[in-house]
Amino acid sequence: xxxxxxxxxxxxxxxxxxxxxxxxxxxxxxxxxxxxxxxxxxxxxxxxxxxxxxxxxxxxxxxxxxxxxxxxxxxxxxxxxxxxxxxxxxxxxxxxxxxxxxxxxxxxxxxxxxxxxxxxxxxxxxxxxxxxxxxxxxxxxxxxxxxxxxxxxxxxxxxxxxxxxxxxxxxxxxxxxxxxxxxxxxxxxxxxxxxxxxxxxxxxxxxxxxxxxxxxxxxxxxxxxxxxxxxxxxxxxxxxxxxxxxxxxxxxxxxxxxxxxxxxx
Numbered sequence: 631x632x633x634x635x636x637x638x639x640x641x642x643x644x645x646x647x648x649x650x651x652x653x654x655x656x657x658x659x660x661x662x663x664x665x666x667x668x669x670x671x672x673x674x675x676x677x678x679x680x681x682x683x684x685x686x687x688x689x690x691x692x693x694x695x696x697x698x699x700x701x702x703x704x705x706x707x708x709x710x711x712x713x714x715x716x717x718x719x720x721x722x723x724x725x726x727x728x729x730x731x732x733x734x735x736x737x738x739x740x741x742x743x744x745x746x747x748x749x750x751x752x753x754x755x756x757x758x759x760x761x762x763x764x765x766x767x768x769x770x771x772x773x774x775x776x777x778x779x780x781x782x783x784x785x786x787x788x789x790x791x792x793x794x795x796x797x798x799x800x801x802x803x804x805x806x807x808x809x810x811x812x813x814x815x816x817x818x819x820x821x822x823x824x825x826x827x828x829x830x831x832x833x834x835x836x837x838x839x840x841x842x843x844x845x846x847x848x849x850x851x852x853x854x855x856x857x858x859x860x861x862x863x864x865x866x867x868x869x870x871x872x873x874x875x876x877x878x879x880x881x882x883x884x885x886x887x888x889x890x891x892x893x894x895x
Contacts, residue, residue, distance in 0.1 A: 632711075633685035641685040646673060654695055659749075666690075666698050670705070680706045687714045694719065697747035716861050719748050720761075720789055725866070727793050731801045736866055737811060738797055740858030741818065744851060751787045759786045762796025768895050772799045806891045808883070811876050812836045815855045820848045822894045833881030837874075 633641075641647065646669035653662030670686055671677040678686065687703035688711075690696075696717055703714035718724075718739060728735040745763040746752040758765050764772075766783050773781035776798045778791075785791045800818060807813035807825065816825040828843060843849040856876055864871045883890065 633681065633688055637681055637685045638688070641682060641689055644669060644686075647686060647689070650698075651690075651693055651695060654698075655693075663698070666702075670702055677705070680709045684709055684711055684714070687711070691717060697749050700743070700747050712861070712865070716743065716858070716865055717748065718862070718865065720793070723790060723793055727797050731797060733797055733801050733804070734859070734863070736863035737855075737859045738793075738800065739862040739866075740855045740860075741796075741800065741815065743858045743862075744854045750789050750792070760792035760796070761789055762792055762800075764792060764796050764799065765895075768799060769795050771893075771895050772802070775802070802891065802894060806894055808887060810836065810878060810880060811856060811859070812840055812852055812878075813880060815852045816843060816848055817894075819851045820845060822890075824848075826890060829880055830882055833879055836877035836880050839880040 646665055650662045650666035650669065653665060670683060683702055683706050687699045690699035690702060691714060696719055699714055699717060703711055724738055725735040728738045742748060742761050746761050748761060750761055752763065753759050754763055764786055769783065769786050770781065772795045778794065800814060803817045803822060804814040806822060807817065813825045813829065840849060840852050843852065856873060859876060860871045860873045
């Protein structure tokens with residue numbers, strides 16, 4: 631059951647969580663995240679109870695602090711709220727854009743959740759930015775490819791621009807890898823050259839191919855993106871879903887297939 635009014639009131643009176651949300655709203659994200667994490671996990675022995683975690687996650691969701699919502703709700707083991715763990719912010723934008731270019735919206739959501747936890751101004755240590763964590767050079771290349779005139783790197787944290795460029799690149803990668811979600815996700819994380827090398831050899835079930843990705847980060851990334859995608863498909867369609875339906879088989883490119891897009895960064 632959802633948090634009761636009393637549980638909500640108790641959490642919203644918590645001074646540590648109040649400070650955390652205020653810091654994040656003021657642009658002091660790292661300070662706010664540390665304050666939030668201390669309050670839910672360390673302030674009391676063993677951390678907050680599951681009911682308290684759900685109430686805190688609900689508050690973060692209401693304030694659109696999506697990473698705290700997801701991470702806090704994901705700490706529960708018995709009382710599970712899937713809407714908190716897999717929120718769908720910017721739903722109209724993501725679904726519309728994905729469908730315009732022939733992508734599964736659940737795949738886009740699965741990737742965004744893994745890349746940024748829906749933090750629009752997220753920036754990685756290597757310089758990737760925005761919801762879909764696009765590198766500056768990749769953003770410029772993709773903008774030219776899709777005819778997005780007047781694109782400036784400063785626009786990459788704008789959610790609409792970021793989703794437009796990120797989904798365009800993801801669709802180009804998916805097409806280049808003949809519709810394989812696993813290989814396209816690997817290309818998004820590690821660049822397209824590596825999955826082109828990794829597909830050489832015997833034809834394998836995609837689940838086996840994924841387990842043999844030699845980079846720990848990319849292997850975990852592909853698993854999580856495809857797992858997220860399956861959950862989001864269930865949420866968006868209201869129908870049961872199977873991860874196996876998104877896997878297929880992976881092997882060398884067929885001789886009859888089109889040549890790989892060597893310009894794809």
